[in-house]
Amino acid sequence: MIKKQIIMDNALELFAKQGFEATSVQQITEKSGISKGAFYLSFKSKSELIISLIDHFMMQIVSDIDHVVKNESEEKLLYEFYYVIYTFFNKNANLAHLFVTEQTKTVNEPLIMKMRSYEKLIEKSIVQMINRLYKDMKDSITYDLMFCIKNFMGLYSEVILFSNNNKEIDFDLLIRSLVEKTNILAKEITIPFISEEDVIILEEKNTEEVTTPELIQLIDQSLKEIDDGVEKDSLQLLKQEIVEPNLHPAIIKGLIENIQKHKHWKWIAYLLSQYFEE
Template identity: 35%
Template structure:
């Protein structure tokens, strides 16, 4: 495990146990067995640390659900895997999620700053999440949800949000298989029997096109991941991708090759999504 990852893992546990504001950098470094100087080689501040943690968790989450959506599994079993993978992921990252439930740091100045800096990223990820649900529903139900898919997508997002909170607040283990099967059943009923439509077309709920991605923003994100990664292949792929994107005549084949390399790294998930989005909007 890299020193950067050790710091993030330790901070997650301490933030969940003591709260974000109550946890000092000195406590984090003491638990890691490193000096403050070593901490500042990776993070400029505690704010930068929480930003990195949030980005890392969301990137891993996006990678996991994308693999389900793009898998060769058919029909309702794919929907079951989608729900179960989300709840298993949330359950395995309880400490991180509980930071927000127990500390309520969204009320503090620190997280207001975090929210400001992450607004673009959260909005982008939320659009990607919505798009993945639409893709999933279309692949499972086809023409049956042509009129209702946008309403249904919001219902699925509501199921996920509400039951994730339920899973996190339980003191005893939740049967994720039973929960996922229950939500598959509910989704089936809505998909096959719902007739009244509120959201009629994509303009009512724009997905994946409201944020304009700039090349300078992509380069900034690449630089950040380059500093974090311990993989030589990932670092080299990021470097080549950055050079190619900023060249006067970028090679589409080389860019796609680097994206293919980076797709196996959760830390580069956001980069891959950004570049694909950037190329689509051009």
């Protein structure tokens, strides 16, 4: 396992038990079996480590949502959209719970800006999903429905995270309930409030997109960390395609699928998907 990932895994375990503030770098290094010097080679500070954990969490959920929206059939799309969100939150409950609780204790401007940039990517995917599913719906309703879906995501995730009973969550019931609610809203909303202009204003402070040189640099870094296998071969071919395009779109899609299957390289798959869409 990559050293940074080992540090992140051990830090998350300590954060879950003690909270961010109560956990020291010393405790993290002792649990990880490394020196402080080795820690600071990977992260400049504990704050940077926390940002990296949020990055790791959000990159996976953003890429999973994007993958479902682009590849699932329209018949199953809404169900699978909610399914990937709530099962992901449940699987990563420690980090999700920590982020929600710690966010109420302190104002962390870089963290807020970071989260907003990921939210914009999720909003983009939700709009794409709405356009696929509700072709007869008035365009003026799109952004109101997008924010309704976003609020469903947040509110019901908190129900999962902060539920006091120990009974197993019936995800199928939850998701079927939300599919029904979403379809009713899409059909019955008649008075729009949020316009495309409003959304553009909200996006003005959004982070810049990754440039082609930055994408190639990320690929090179990932190639150093991936063991030989289909993921590495696929990534090398995709890098070559960026430099000298000659592959059929279906082949490119298949190569990206290979990367997407590896949990640590979902973000690279997402960025490549965005790049080859342009």
